[in-house]
Amino acid sequence: MTANFKDLEKWSPELNICIRCGYCYELCPLYKAHPWESDTPRAKMLLVYGLLTGDLEPSQHVAEKISECFFCKNCENNCSANVPVTDIIKEAKAALAEAGYEVDRTASTVDEDLCCRCYTCVSVCKAEAVEPDEDGQPVVDPVECEGCGVCAASCPSGAISQKDGFGVSREELRQLLLDTLRKGAQVE
Amino acid sequence: MTPGNHPIFRKVIPMKEGLVQDLQEIVGEDAVRDDPADLYVYGSDSSVHCALPWAIVRPGTVEEVQEILRYANSNGIxxxxxxxxxxxxGQAVPIQGGIILDMKRLNKILEISPENTYVRVQAGVVDDDLNRALKPYGFMYPPAPASxxxxTIGGEIANNASGTRSVKYGATRDCVLGMKVVMADGSLVNLGSTTRVEASGYQVDRLMVGSEGTLGVIVEATMKIVPIPKYRCMGVACFNELEEAGDTISEIIASGTQPSVLELMDNxxxxxxxxxxxxxxxxxxxLLFIEADGNVKEAVDYEIERMKEIAEKYNAFGIDISYDAEKRTKLFKGRxxxxxxxSRYxxxxxxxxxxDDMAVPYSRMAEMARKIHDIADRNDVIMTAYGHCGSGCVHTKILMDPTRKEQWEGARNAVREIYEYVRSVGGTTSAEHGIGLSKAPAWKKEKQDSLEIIGAIKKALDPNNILNPGKLQDAPDDWLTATDLRYKAE
Known part of the structure; x- marks a missing residue:
């Protein structure tokens, strides 16, 4: 086992408890955007298990598959075995980040050129993932960020965004809205 | 890391060079993956088994499935x-490597025909999604497996799934009218029909039901649907003796009563x-969950009352009967x-x-339920008896510490003893979950007289043995060492 993942060992019993019934992915927004088995919450649990047991070598792809999550907890609420899926994901993200892998795919990012430093993002972030750095520039911690998008929605200067590819970026939401309106107009 | 050298790969089987590129030419770059993370997660299902594929492909059309099969058949993949x-x-665990054909992109409902009481769907349609689509028409697709x-409907056909309502409406087998199947050589065949009855020679469509992907790839199915009954009444009966619940099940069925649900749960x-x-x-x-349904309330009341009387004869108490849909939904959710x-026991x-899903004659239901606990005690594991006992199916699971090797030995003994008993009373290895790897040793003993016929059918339809090889009759004789386990035991 890679030394970096020792902290995850405490989750071994919970990972064994997952019976992989798949109820976790029925309402998973990440899976809706990326409908591969490797994008399901149960797969994330298996990948963490693979890192723990040494069956799986860590890689950037593994880091992405584990860390891409919107922390909506639909998986946990559907899990009859009560596996703390998002707690495990959050700690695995931290371990992978420490090992040098990028874990920011579903995290928000701040455009410094547009940011007016009003700190609305800091005050609205439930995960306490946005903090000013030493120069006063708000910075998103990719490990703590839960990708809820509240900071992006509340930023008055449009400086915060989420990445394309998960159905939550400003452009993707705009397109979704347009498609919905067009569909509605056709029905009329 | 290359898949063939992966530490959990039991047999090192040479992967065909250029496999991924060849597959990408058929289905496009985005529909093929061979990253270790993807191979690792597609190497497991909900069983205890684990073995890695070489690549995962997600076809988007029937033609792509045909092309993939032609390619695989020519190359022995x-x-x-x-x-x-x-x-x-372990039905979907690739014990000999190869391609995982992920069917979830083929997920369109093609036709809903209430007047002909059938629905035509692609194989990747999810059961609950189908039922949601049928509801506005006042229809349902009835087997209702817990999953x-x-x-997916394709998976349910391949495993002949059944569920809580199968006691009245039958298993998947009873709902199949026809299907389109891509054979091992890539040819597309229409099997069955769209009519309720068909008496035209060999029922090849039925042969596909429960074949677990070893005879062909089901791409489309025409399934029987039924009107949603106007009234549903559910009852819960308590018992102090497991055997009394078992005897109640046996007598309810023998009495000619028509339950729409008859489920057992032990302590x-x-x-x-x-x-x-x-x-x-x-x-x-x-506990016994009993339900009757129909369009005439008095008839539903009559069926429920008869079941209640039989349960009381076997000392049931606290019988709670209700038409409350919310209450029923809560109980079904729990089930x-x-x-x-x-896992939290x-x-x-x-x-x-x-x-996990043997079936025994009704008269043995009570004995079976008790036997499960006796065998578990002897082997230092915990087992439970529950399930759609009205259809003859007894579910159990083995609860154990999966990190201890001796627990797996206990599990192996318990599995052997359970199936020896099931065979001794004329029962069957699997009622609805399928055989795959973990039940294959017991199933092969049960079907020893017909294994030659089964083998001949497989050889006729899949001469190059590319379709889910190493399963059913060809599965290893010891499930515990058939693949690596997805748990690490010491």
Missing amino acids: PVVTRGAGSGMS SRIA VAITAVNTAIDLGLPDVEA KKLFASL KEGYSCTSLA
């Missing part, structure tokens, strides 16, 4: 078809769902979550899908 990966016996929230199962999801079920030795809840234990 194993093809393992996968729906939701909710199988409990219906994610299970292990009751404790598990109460612990995991706080369902508040009575803490008794056994559907039972499998996972069992005892600290440090996990729920494993072993010896």
Whole structure:
């Protein structure tokens, strides 16, 4: 086992408890955007298990598959075995980040050129993932960020965004809205 | 890391050079993956088994499935078809490597025909999605397996799934009218018909039901649907003796009563769902869920009353009867979550899908339920008795500490003893979950007289043995060493 993942060992019993019934992915927004088995919450649990047991070598792809999550907890609420899926994901993200892998795919990012430093993002972030750095520039911690998008929605200067590819970026939401309106107009 | 050198790869099988590029030419770059992370997760289903594929392909059209099969057949590459990966016996675990054919992109409902009481769907349609689409028409697709929230119709056909309502409406087999299947050589065949009855020679469509991906790839199915009944009445009966619940089941069926649900839960199962999801079920030795449905309330009342009388004859108490839909939904939710809840029965234990769905004659139901606990005690594991006992199906699971090797030895003994008993009373290895790897040793003993016929059928339809090889009759004789386990035991 890679030394970096020792902290995850405490989750071994919970990972064994997952019976992989798949109820976790029925309402998973990440899976809706990326409908591969490797994008399901149960797969994330298996990948963490693979890192723990040494069956799986860590890689950037593994880091992405584990860390891409919107922390909506639909998986946990559907899990009859009560596996703390998002707690495990959050700690695995931290371990992978420490090992040098990028874990920011579903995290928000701040455009410094547009940011007016009003700190609305800091005050609205439930995960306490946005903090000013030493120069006063708000910075998103990719490990703590839960990708809820509240900071992006509340930023008055449009400086915060989420990445394309998960159905939550400003452009993707705009397109979704347009498609919905067009569909509605056709029905009329 | 290359898949063939992966530490959990039991047999090093040479992967065809250029496989991924060849597949990408057929289905496009984005529909093929061979990253270790993807191979690792597609190497498991809901069973205890684990073995890695070489590549995963997600076809988007029937023509692509045909092209993939032609390619695989020409090159002798194993093809393992996968729906939701909710199988409990290792059916979708690629024991000889090869291609995983993920069917979930083929997920269109093609036709809903209430006047002809059928629906035509692609194989990747999810059971609950189908029922949601049928509801506005006043129809339902009835088998209702516990995995219906994610299970695909193709997977249900391949495993002949059944569920809580199968006691009245039958298993998947009873709902299949026809299907389109891509054969091993890539040819597309129409099997069955769209009519309720068909008497035209060999029922090849039925042969595909329960074939677990070893004879062809089901791409489309025409399935029987039924009107949603106007009235549903559910009751819960408590018992202090498990055997009395078993005798009640046997007599209800023999009496000619028509339950639409007849489910058993023993104390292990009751404790598990109460612990995991706080369902508040009575803490008794056994519970029976009874339900009757129909369009005439008096008829439904009559059926429920008869079942209640029989239960009382066997000392049932606290019988709670209700037409309340909300209450029924809550109980069904608990029942559907039972499998996972069992993992919370005892600290440090996990729920494993072993010896999980045998069927015995009704008169043996009570004895079977008790036998399960005796065998578990002897082998230092915990087992539970529950299931769609009205259809003759007894579910159990083995609860154990999966990190201890001696627990797996106990599980192996318990599985052997269970199936020896099941065979001795004329029962069958699998009622609805399928054979895959973990039940294959027992199934081969049960079907020893017909293995030659089964082998000949397989050879005729899949001469190059590319379709889910190493399963059913060709599966290893010891499930415990057939693949690596997805748990690490020391």
